[in-house]
Amino acid sequence: MGGYYGLFVLVGVALLLMPVQCDVNCRGTDGHAGVKGAPGRDGLDGAKGEKGDTALRADGPVDAAFLLGLRGEAGSRGLQGDMGPKGYRGDLGAAGHPGTTGRHGPDGVNMGDGDQNLQQSGSAFSVMRTETSYPSFNQIITYQTTVVNHNGHFDAVTGQFTCNIAGVYYFTFHSFAKVSICLNIASDALPTKLGFCDYNRNSDQVLSGGVVLELVVNEKVWLESFRDQQTNSESNDNREKQIIFNGFLLFKTAG
Template identity: 60%
Template sequence: MGGYYGLVFLVVFTLIPARCDESCGGRDGRAGEAGAPGRDGYSGAKGEKGDTAVMLQGPVDEAVLRKLKGEAGGRGQQGVMGPKGYRGHLGAAGKPGEPGRPGAEGKGIISGGQGAQMARSAFSAIRTHNSYPVIGRPITYGPAEVNTPEAADKDFNEATGHFTCRVPGVYYFNFHSVAKVSMCLNIASQALTTSLGFCDYNRNTDQVNRNSDQVLSGGVVLQLAVGQKVWLESFRDQQRPNELRDNQDKQIIFSGFLLF
């Protein structure tokens, strides 16, 4: 036959495990270092809408509600004012209120227990004379045309020309004078801090106009206390000397009354 037969050698190796004592053991390895953080992953798909919450029966735990409640948001801007609403219907009348308590007992303004009927005071006196009133002296009068109240002592004394306050309060005083010469009159009182003078001058040189009447008026409101006096007096200003010696008729009316 052509060719050749090869020789086949079967080599059998027998593995015999080697024995090793503790001295041949390996060392423990070191812990590995932490790796670098990985990149963020892609956003997940939006979840489906949850079911509607169901109100539980029974008492609600406030502590749980406070935990579920979110933080308060910022205050929003004020909205535009809406149109004015229609006026509502008039409601029914309420019940009558209870009567009030009685007030404090009133006090009379007149000493000695006199009533309000005595709280009156008024006078009006007239002086008709041809002489000029003495400068700086209270003007005196004839019998008063009016002099109230019905008290024993009159408030106005014609002989002295003084009005003496008996009823404290607010008074009005006025005067009128008629003369053919210049006239200056002053309302004087202890209740005044300054004089209230009034003047009217006759500067006409012709005989006709010089004999015409000159009318002078004045008035004042005063708050008087008991005992304070008010009177009328003349004073010197720009009158000519011959006017102070004039003997033609002159009339002065002095009046006053209690307002309240």
């Protein structure tokens, strides 16, 4: 019985090993397309390529220095940039060469001989107003102290200098007050009065002015106060004030 069972097993195995034939009706169903996969990662950079050949000219190779020296076409003008900060002051340069000698000046005016003639040829004054009252507007200023009055050409009572020696003169004034004061330099030799003002309220006020005039005999020069922006309280001020008026002859003229 055991022999028959072994034969049966061998016959079954042989049947399984035999080729199986199938007609067209036993074909399976076509499968569906698979889902698209996710994009892959970027690949690694490739190796650096070899250096190219040197560019060629009609008469031979061109080196790198020549290429850098080639000038391109000019571009359009750009907008002006912002001004930069002021630079540091440079060092003082070396002294220049001496200039040529200038022309001779005109001959001087004969001032006379001897001490007496020298004294009579000069003209200079310096006077001071010390009153604390505000100087009246559009009035000639008078003075209480005479510091210098060479040859007596200035009248401290009238406040006027009278020319006795024709020539070129320099006149100047200085004033000090607790309020603003405006002063004119006036003269027969001037077509208009020269006004000076400087406002610095609530503190000491200092004002100065000067002029060079060419005068002939009997022409006069004086100072006047005038109103500009002064307040009524300023024009009524009685605190300390000083006005100094000076003048002197620079040189005589033929006039």
